[in-house]
Every structure is written in C-alpha cells, then in structure tokens.
Amino acid sequence: MTLNFEFSDDQIKLKEKAAKFVKDEVIPAIDKYDKNEEFPWELAEKAFDLGLMNVRIPKDYGGKGLGLLDEIIIIEEICAGCVGLGTSLNVNSLGFEPIILAGNDDQKNKYLKPLTEKLSFISFGLSETCCGSDAAGIQCKAEKKGDKYVLNGTKFWITNAWIADNFVVFARTGEINRKKKRHLSAFIIEKDWEGVKVADPMKKLGLRTSPTSAILLKDVEVPIKNRLGDEGDGFKIAMDTFATSRPAIGAFGVGVARAALRNSLEYANKRNAFTVPLKKFQLIQQLIARMILGIESAKLLTYKAAKAIDNGKPDMILSSCSKIAGSEIATKAAKDAIQIWGGRGFLSNNPVEKLYRDAKVLEIYEGTTQIQEIIIGGQALEGGYSP
Numbered sequence: 175m176t177l178n179f180e181f182s183d184d185q186i187k188l189k190e191k192a193a194k195f196v197k198d199e200v201i202p203a204i205d206k207y208d209k210n211e212e213f214p215w216e217l218a219e220k221a222f223d224l225g226l227m228n229v230r231i232p233k234d235y236g237g238k239g240l241g242l243l244d245e246i247i248i249i250e251e252i253c254a255g256c257v258g259l260g261t262s263l264n265v266n267s268l269g270f271e272p273i274i275l276a277g278n279d280d281q282k283n284k285y286l287k288p289l290t291e292k293l294s295f296i297s298f299g300l301s302e303t304c305c306g307s308d309a310a311g312i313q314c315k316a317e318k319k320g321d322k323y324v325l326n327g328t329k330f331w332i333t334n335a336w337i338a339d340n341f342v343v344f345a346r347t348g349e350i351n352r353k354k355k356r357h358l359s360a361f362i363i364e365k366d367w368e369g370v371k372v373a374d375p376m377k378k379l380g381l382r383t384s385p386t387s388a389i390l391l392k393d394v395e396v397p398i399k400n401r402l403g404d405e406g407d408g409f410k411i412a413m414d415t416f417a418t419s420r421p422a423i424g425a426f427g428v429g430v431a432r433a434a435l436r437n438s439l440e441y442a443n444k445r446n447a448f449t450v451p452l453k454k455f456q457l458i459q460q461l462i463a464r465m466i467l468g469i470e471s472a473k474l475l476t477y478k479a480a481k482a483i484d485n486g487k488p489d490m491i492l493s494s495c496s497k498i499a500g501s502e503i504a505t506k507a508a509k510d511a512i513q514i515w516g517g518r519g520f521l522s523n524n525p526v527e528k529l530y531r532d533a534k535v536l537e538i539y540e541g542t543t544q545i546q547e548i549i550i551g552g553q554a555l556e557g558g559y560s561p
C-alpha cells in the first residue's frame with residue numbers, strides 16, 4: 175500500500191482559498207456576530223459564492239462531487255476562524271448525507287440541487303429532550319395514514335433549524351425494539367408545512383454564531399414519497415450518517431486548536447514577564463509543544479478516517495477516534511491558550527476566551543466522547559479492530 179501524506183494540487187488550492195477567506199473575512203468580522211449571538215449571513219454568502227459549501231453533493235445533482243477529505247480540508251480552515259460558522263456551514267452535510275445515502279433520484283433532485291443553487295440550509299433532526307445519546311429511544315411518532323405519515327413530537331438542539339428550509343427528521347414508526355432497531359424511519363420535512371414550528375434560538379455557553387433551536391411537529395402530514403429508504407431504516411441511516419460526519423467534527427477540533435496555537439504564539443512573543451518574553455520560559459514551550467502534538471495527531475486521524483470513507487471503506491472506529499482526538503485537543507488547547515494569556519485571557523472580548531467557550535460542544539454533539547468510547551471499545555471487543 176502506498177502511504178501518501180501529500181494533498182493534491184486541487185486540495186492545496188482549496189485549502190489556500192479557505193484560509194484566505196478566514197484571514198480576510200472571518201477573523202476581522204466574527205467577534206461582532208459572537209457578541210450579538212447572530213448568524214453571520216454575509217460570511218455564509220461569501221463562503222457559498224467561493225464554493226466552500228456542500229462540496230460533496232454529487233455532480234448529477236448540481237454539486238462538485240468532491241470527497242470527505244476535501245470537505246475536511248475546507249472546514250478545518252473555517253473552524254480555525256470560527257467553529258460556530260464552521261458548524262453551521264457544515265451541518266448541511268449532516269442534513270444532506272441521509273439523502274445521499276438513502277434518497278431516491280426524485281428526492282435528490284428536489285432537495286440536494288437547491289443547496290447548490292443558492293445559499294440555503296438543511297438540518298438534521300434526531301435528538302429530543304429525552305434522548306441525545308440514546309437515539310433509539312426517541313419519542314417522536316410517525317403514524318401511517320393512507321398515503322401519508324402524520325408526525326408528532328419535538329426535536330431539540332437542532333443546529334440551523336432557525337435558518338433551514340428543510341429538515342431530515344427521525345421518528346418512530348414501530349414499537350421500540352433496542353435489539354433490532356427497526357422502529358425508526360427518516361423523513362424529509364419542509365419548514366413551511368402545516369404543523370411545523372421552529373422555536374427561537376437557544377442561549378448557549380459558546381457556538382453563539384450558530385443557531386440551535388427546537389422543532390415542534392404537530393400533526394404534520396408527510397407524504398410517503400418523503401420517507402428516506404424503507405420503513406425501519408431510520409436508525410441505520412442515522413448511524414451511517416454519523417460515520418461520515420464524525421471525522422468532520424475531528425477537523426472542527428483541529429481548527430479550534432490551531433486558532434488557540436496561533437493566538438498563543440502571538441501572545442508568547444509579545445508579552446514579557448520577569449523582564450523576558452514569555453516564549454523564553456520552558457513551561458510555556460511545553461504548553462505549545464503539547465498543542466502541536468495534539469493538532470498533528472488529530473489531523474492524521476481525521477484525514478485517515480476521511481480517506482477511508484472516500485475509498486468506500488467507512489471505519490466507525492477511525493471516525494470515532496478522530497472525533498475524540500479533535501475535540502480533546504480543541505478543549506485542551508483553548509484552556510492552555512487562556513493560561514498563556516494569563517489574566518487577559520480571562521477577560522471577555524479576546525479571541526482565546528471565545529475559543530474556550532466554543533470548544534466544549536465538540537465533546538458533546540454528534541455523539542459525546544463517552545458514546546465514541548463505547549463504539550470503539552465495543553466494536554474492538556467483538557473483533558472489529560485490526561491494528
């Protein structure tokens with residue numbers, strides 16, 4: 175097997191384009207949006223116009239047909255500017271992945287194509303107040319009535335629901351059976367259908383540039399043609415979607431950690447203590463060294479997990495490992511960046527304070543760290559890992 179750690183020329187161009195967008199547009203503007211807890215529409219428009227969104231939508235449906243590694247290269251850069259913006263731009267992938275995996279041609283034409291034509295959003299609605307980790311336990315019900323399903327329930331913590339036109343929603347279509355897990359189905363729902371209501375965005379510790387809302391479904395009539403795959407496929411569709419989306423969260427984490435490193439290097443170069451620059455202290459050098467070690471390790475894992483998916487061999491263990499590695503280095507690097515900034519780091523309105531608030535969610539959404547550990551350990555103990 176050839177081991178190749180080089181990006182292609184096209185990937186280098188993508189990376190440079192995304193990095194320039196972050197340097198010129200995102201970093202100078204983002205604090206205002208964070209402070210106002212506002213979604214940065216102008217930045218999203220620019221990202222869309224630059225071709226930095228939805229890159230994996232297949233060419234047949236108007237997209238670029240790029241791979242997950244390409245998406246990850248872009249999103250790592252954007253998250254080095256703002257992980258809230260990165261989350262909201264990339265949640266489209268979480269929303270459209272079930273359609274790519276299980277949608278038919280009509281569904282793909284109707285719901286993927288518009289995402290490539292103008293800036294628009296699709297959300298992924300699995301979690302409910304009762305159950306985030308316990309996806310099989312969700313309560314939202316879909317009852318079949320003639321040529322329709324009638325959906326009732328509430329989805330909670332849904333990224334972009336506030337700004338999305340459409341949602342992929344998971345609901346119960348049968349009696350709960352935790353062994354077979356055939357009691358969930360997936361549906362595409364349009365926001366302006368009768369009975370669909372999106373609540374105001376929630377107040378959050380961080381990720382304030384990314385709107386998170388509840389979706390309330392009351393007697394929502396969904397045509398059968400809007401079901402993804404067969405009845406009962408929902409749980410599998412959700413899990414297969416996560417296998418693809420988790421390396422992206424690893425890349426979000428790498429981006430956050432890179433921002434923490436960037437700010438730490440700048441500060442350690444300009445701040446003096448005991449009459450010498452901070453950078454001369456070996457304990458500061460150790461913090462920097464650990465950031466770089468974590469960034470480089472997490473990068474390799476996310477790229478490897480993404481490449482496995484691009485090669486048609488998704489690997490749940492690698493995907494989960496990459497999510498843990500990226501999110502852990504993000505939270506650690508953000509914490510250590512505040513340490514390097516000292517008292518200034520603890521004040522509001524500085525870049526490392528925002529990183530610290532933003533990083534934590536990476537260990538929670540799209541499967542907490544504990545859930546990733548259960549996947550990795552559980553599969554390995556069933557013989558599912560070969561080093």
Ligand SMILES: Cc1cc2nc3c(=O)[nH]c(=O)nc-3n(C[C@H](O)[C@H](O)[C@H](O)COP(=O)(O)OP(=O)(O)OC[C@H]3O[C@@H](n4cnc5c(N)ncnc54)[C@H](O)[C@@H]3O)c2cc1C
Pocket residue numbers: 265297298299300301303304305306307308330331332333334378381386535538539540541542543544545548
């Ligand atoms: C900002 C934000 C955006 C989000 N966006 C979306 C979205 O777009 N779509 C969506 O569907 N969801 C979304 N979520 C929901 C998110 O995926 C869930 O919050 C997450 O999966 C955790 O679920 P929970 O909050 O119910 O925690 P719980 O499942 O109640 O877990 C609580 C704690 O118990 C631990 N735990 C649970 N089960 C076990 C176990 N078996 N063994 C050991 N420990 C366990 C967990 O790791 C955690 O530490 C978002 C959440 C946030 C905060």
